[in-house]
Amino acid sequence: MIRSKGIAILLIMPFSVLMAQEQLLSKEEAVIKALENNFGIQVAKNQVEIAENNSSVLNSGFLPTLTGNAGANYQRDDSTFEFPGQFLRDPETGANLLDDSGNPVPRPDTGLYKAEAQRYNAGLVANYTLFDGLGRFYTFKSLKEQYQLSTLQARETIENTMIQLFSVYFEIARLTENKKVQQQALEISKQRITRSEYAFEYGQNTKLDILNAQVDVTNDSINLLNTNQQLANAKRDLNVVLNQDLNEVFKVDTVITFIPKLKLDEFMAEAKLNNVAILQTDRNLAINEYDIKVSTSGYLPTLDLTGSYGWNLNQNAPSAFFPGVNVNNDRSFGLGARLTWNLFDGGGTTVRVKNAKIAYKNQELLKKQVMMEVDRDIKNAMAIYENRLNIYKIQAQNVLTNQNNFERSREQFQLGRITSIEFRQAQINLLNAQTNKNLAKYDAKLSELQLLQLTGQLLNVEL
Template identity: 75%
Template sequence: MIKNKVAFLMALIGVFGVSLKAQEKVLTKEDAIALALENNYGINVAKNQVEVAGNNKGIMNSGYLPTLTGSAGASYSRDDSVIEFPGQFNEDGTPREDVELDKAEAQSYSSALTASYTLFDGLGRFYNYKRLKEQYQLSELQARETIENTIVQLFSVYYEIARLTENENVLRKTLDISRDRYTRSEYSFEYGQSTKLDILNAQVDITNDSINVLNARQQLANTKRDLNVLLSQDLNMLYTVDTLVTFIPKIKLEEFVGQAKLNNVSLLQTERNLAINSYDIKVQKSGYLPTIGLSGSYGWNLNQSAQSAFFPGTNTDNTSFDLGASLSWNLFDGGGTNVRVKNAKIAYENQELLKKQIELEVDRDIQNAMAIYENKLVIYTIQEQNVVTNQNNFERSKEQFQLGRITSIEFRQAQINLLNAQTNKNLAKYEAKLAELQLLQLTGQLLNVEL
């Protein structure tokens, strides 16, 4: 019975593992970034917003081009009328006859082209045009921030998959050791060198290790679906990830930190907002100055009037060409312009204060991120050495167990210690890499280095 249960667990885990890996391909870091940039919904929305800002900053939205309006019209009328002359007589004394007008038609046609151009508007459109260009640059920075946040989120999931992959491998090796121990316990029991209790203990450990492997695989599959959501692809897409991690030299990171104020996306956005607010002030001040405009029109009219009782029908063909200039100056608008200028200046002052606050926060975040990164690297180094120590301890315990000098419980403890050391090392490695990515994001270099 025991043999059948153990064989069943081995077969179940083996088949499950093969079915998971049969169709998997390697998803490299570069491929993941490319898929995210192409497919991620948040990034595509940000790209569209940049395109809208690009349209807004174009000459077609600047107010510098003239307007041209065309118009045309036509009308038609037909009258049937009878004109009576009561009490009127002809020269011979007979009553004057009625005049009947049948199908008296009148037609009118017109067309015109009207052009207008604002020659001077107090420099309002000039500064608004510059403001729109700054708005476009701000939208590019906002899109960059969206991309950076998505890349960090992407790699937090990507490296979690890598960690779970390595943990699964460790757990499978642990299960293999437990299987080997179970087989040895059976042989020892048959030759009278151990008790039934050793076999039962080995079976319990196989059961626990098997469950750990199954849970690790399930968690791995769930995390892969999380990554598929970020990549906007089929949720059941199968793949493996690259578990190789390299760290940027410290001297390079220190150089990035020194240039952070020039590259941090939050600081760059505050500068663009300051520029936008400065142009807002100038746009509002344009209300103090006059507006000069030019206009011109060309028109054509054709009127065909119907005949009347006293006059014959006429045709009138007319063309016209007009030019004009206008000047308007709002000498006093109830103080509205003055209020708008004051409010724009206050908004600029608020933006300056916000910039100082963000500069302080970014400096704090960078220092914290650097300290966290260095601490994570030290922990990773310690965990690497801990794995070596526990590996040596396990090998020594294995030898002692095979010689019968230690119990199965002591051997199992050495096995668990090695397992914990290996999984802790995996966790420390990827936590250190994620800390590095967060530091790169704060220094504005996340998109400029090879990850």
């Protein structure tokens, strides 16, 4: 008997000490941490940033291009020039000069050493498309729509993460309340052992009552141990969602409030204007419409403007025939325009326009399907929410009934009018009623959040 009581105490003490050190993690704090740290949300934010960059004027094609180029070349030559069959001439008479023997004097070889030549050039070329059939104009608008679509996709990721967050958060809250209920049940079972021992000493019952109480203490201890393990696992799951240390210690808020029915009806009436799936189909429709216009731009001409500036410096080395240094320094300017009109491209533009129109029709059909599915999902979610809320109310009343039954059973048990088995059954009934009530409460709240997500109000209400 003493050993069983010791085991129960050891099971409770570490968790009691731990609870004293835990800080409350409110729903608001959990949401803030998830928005800042969750991996999926961070990836979604980066995707939005990429889409924003793509939709800027720098990616539109509206700005001109400017290309610069420059070059330099250095050359050094060492040369020897020979003049076979040529003779030196008198500069005045033009006659060949003769040596002492009366023979013409051959023209000597000429050497050219360290003959250096440099060439430098630089230029700028500017190109601008003045008109391209409005293709880039509609492409730019399409990129803007794609940016809006990416923000909606990020919002969808955030909403899904919020549902995941509160699924785990409410599971922790449910297990926390179940733990308190099981601790109370264990304490009652321990008191039964003490009472059974006193009664046995005074001959009012048998050893069997003590053994039954010990069995109940063992079962309650095991149930509490399992709940503690489930609670620790759930907290680690929440730490993953929040992207924080897996060993982070905290407790959660177990207070639940429900949104008034009138407010939910207002949300449902505006669901088609706020549902993220419907809004995404609207953006896709706009993108497909711009795709048609972009494809149609292929029927129109393109007008390009070009401007250029160039500079060249050539410094040539002296040669045998041009002994001086030859320097050329040139600057040039140029302006041009080019009109291109693809009068017939083999039918490619026509095919692209037809396919773009078909894609637009498909997107219209998809929107109708999505709107019908969203309408169905909202009605189903509302029905599930109302059903679970009613179950929660029934379970709350059931707890009161079983609490009253348990109190009366305890009085009767203390007076010896019912057996320990009957008292234990009343205790189990109360325990089941309390845990069922906890389950119903958080199931109803989670259903409410899912309804808010479908109506597009999940991120706009205080939870």
